[in-house]
Amino acid sequence: MAEATATVTAATTTDAAPAPAPARRRRRRGILVPLWLGYVFLYLPIVIVVVMSFNDSRNLFVWNGFSLRWYPELFRDGAMMQGLANTLVVASGATLIATVLGTLLAYGIHHYTRGGLIRAFAIAPAILPDLLLGIGLLTFFSLLSVTLGLHSVILAHAVFATAFVTAIVLARMANLDPSLEEASRDLGMGPARTFLRITLPQLAPGIVAGALLAFTLSLDEFVIAFFTTAPTQPTLPIVIYSMVRFGVTPEVNALATLLLLVSIVAVISAQRLTRLTGPER
Incomplete structure (x- = not known):
């Protein structure tokens, strides 16, 4: 009976043990992916506007070099x-x-x-x-x-x-x-x-x-x-x-x-x- 109790206790302790550190780290990284995708969706158009304001070309879709002319x-x-x-x-x-x-x-x-x-x-x-x-x-x-x-x-x-x-x-x-x-x-x-x-x-x-x-x-x-x-x-x-x-x-x-x-x-x-x-x- 004592051996059975010890076995059950050990199994319970094993089940309740926290996940290894690498697994927790991968889980946190997986949660951050939608966050960074949301930031890219929100701010990428703004970044493009800022970058193209320094484009030397009047054509907004062709980069012709850095310039402050505009x-x-x-x-x-x-x-x-x-x-x-x-x-x-x-x-x-x-x-x-x-x-x-x-x-x-x-x-x-x-x-x-x-x-x-x-x-x-x-x-x-x-x-x-x-x-x-x-x-x-x-x-x-x-x-x-x-x-x-x-x-x-x-x-x-x-x-x-x-x-x-x-x-x-x-x-x-x-x-x-x-x-x-x-x-x-x-x-x-x-x-x-x-x-x-x-x-x-x-x-x-x-x-x-x-x-x-x-x-x-x-x-x-x-x-x-x-x-x-x-x-x-x-x-x-x-x-x-x-x-x-x-x-x-x-x-x-x-x-x-x-x-x-x-x-x-x-x-x-x-x-x-x-x-x-x-x-x-």
Whole structure:
């Protein structure tokens, strides 16, 4: 009986033993294959655009050597430069409005509401389809007899950008120490001075991160701008769309590379600043 028990115990131990290290390593490598295939699917077209922006040939399918010739050509293109100027005006205006409104909205939701319904409504424009939001804003402007132009695009972009700023600032506010505001009021400061001197400095990383994200999203937004701008004042994505319908040119590749660089810098900056919205240490 003792020998039988020992045999069963040994068999159970053998069955429960972990797989050898090489087998586990092969299994992990097998799991990584779909991951890397997904990265290739997502980023290979972007890499091709960047590489072809340095192609000396106008033919996008023939590599004729490394060259920077298309970047000066880009800045000599009047239509693109006007579209870029319009886009910068729209992105700056929308970011300013969204940052102010989003910060105040987050402060009000955090301090004066309970439950998640109002919070969900405040963040809803960030998840609504762009097509639905664009048509709704166009209808709204038409009902108010608002003439379309850069001002209408700024207001339209501010709508969805405010939702992103609100979400980021709310995440920051959730980790603030409420005793600091209470101490400020106990020492005689009113709500406005407490907000400006105590709360706002603590919210600064989240506010800046939200502003950078809003600027980046507005910079390359197409659908909402297409519905809410005038034909005589197109933003840069609309100018690019009107050009690529007849084929992608090297100038468009150069412009896409520059926009990609700006977006990467802004997103990384926002991500690093958003880390500061974590729990206080």
